[in-house]
Every structure is written in C-alpha cells, then in structure tokens.
Amino acid sequence: MRIRNLFLIILVLLLLTGCAAEPTPTETQAKYPTFPYTHYSSGGNAETYEAVILFEQSVSTFTSYQVAFVSCTCRDSLVNYYSVCYVELLNNKPSAEESAIRAITFGNNQGLWGDSNPNYYKHEYTQEYMDENFVQRLVRVTKGEFDAWQGYGTWLDAVDADAVTGATVSTSNITSMLQSLFAYHADKYYND
Numbered sequence: 001m002r003i004r005n006l007f008l009i010i011l012v013l014l015l016l017t018g019c020a021a022e023p024t025p026t027e028t029q030a031k032y033p034t035f036p037y038t039h040y041s042s043g044g045n046a047e048t049y050e051a052v053i054l055f056e057q058s059v060s061t062f063t064s065y066q067v068a069f070v071s072c073t074c075r076d077s078l079v080n081y082y083s084v085c086y087v088e089l090l091n092n093k094p095s096a097e098e099s100a101i102r103a104i105t106f107g108n109n110q111g112l113w114g115d116s117n118p119n120y121y122k123h124e125y126t127q128e129y130m131d132e133n134f135v136q137r138l139v140r141v142t143k144g145e146f147d148a149w150q151g152y153g154t155w156l157d158a159v160d161a162d163a164v165t166g167a168t169v170s171t172s173n174i175t176s177m178l179q180s181l182f183a184y185h186a187d188k189y190y191n192d
Contacts, residue, residue, distance in 0.1 A: 083114030
C-alpha cells in the first residue's frame, strides 16, 4: 500500500511539473509590445500592419529599440522577409516633436535588412547603397519631420529623392514604421 501511494504521489508531481501554462496573448504582448503602422505595397496600396518591439532600453538621453516589421510583401519570402531595425530615439528634448533619431541600422549584428538585396529594378540598390543614401540620412530627423511626411512616394527633406527613386516600397515602409515608432515613443516618454 505504501509503495502504491508513493508511486501515485510521484506520478502526480511529475504531471504537475510538466503542465506549465501556455502564455496568453496578453502575456506575449507584454513581453513583446506591438504598434500599428501603415504598410504600403506597390502602387501605394495601404494596410495597417503590426510592428513588434523586440527590445526597448531607455537611458537618460535616448531609448534603444529593435523593431521587427514587414516591408516588401510582393516577392517570395526567400527574397523578402521581416526587417529588423535597430534605432535610438532621443528622449531628452523639450518636446516630443523635437525628439530625433540618434542612430539607426539594419546591420552591424543589431538589425536585418529584409528587403531585396539588390533591388529587382535597380541592381545598384544594394543594402549598402540604401544604408548610405537613405537609412543614414534619417539620423537627426525629428518626430515633427516624420509627422509632416506625406506618405507613399514622398521623401523626407533629409533624403535625396533622386538617389532612391525606384525603392518606393522600401523607403515608404521604413519611413512609415519610424513615424509610428516615434508616436509610440512620444506617448511613453513625453506624456506625463
């Protein structure tokens, strides 16, 4: 009788330790917050997609984000997949509109360029070309400038449109994601 009771106790303990609860959607969202952004496909067709914040770390002068988002959806996933952007947004400016990009990358073991490399239409548009002529030009651009952006097919003043014409989907989706990230950032770090 004792052996049978001991066996049952051990069996119950093993069953209880193997029954970990599945995380709820709320727990997953708490671990990986999301924010909506406007995703553009070729021709400017717009839909609302969710970007995922993989990490967020704030220090006294800026907040670091690593954000995963979909940019191009018109080609096979072997060529286009989730992009991961590492970006630092200033959080020490007098207003949210003056907050700016401190640093940004889709490489350097901090991010991942998820768009075609090279671009299908302009073969010189490699990841390195886009980094030099588009991504790095976003450094020092403010939330106010992103808020004034006119959407698909337009560029921020800091970007030379002639240098990136033909990469409208990529540049529009990156700009749109950053515009929405700034809104998330302002709400969290500038609203008292």
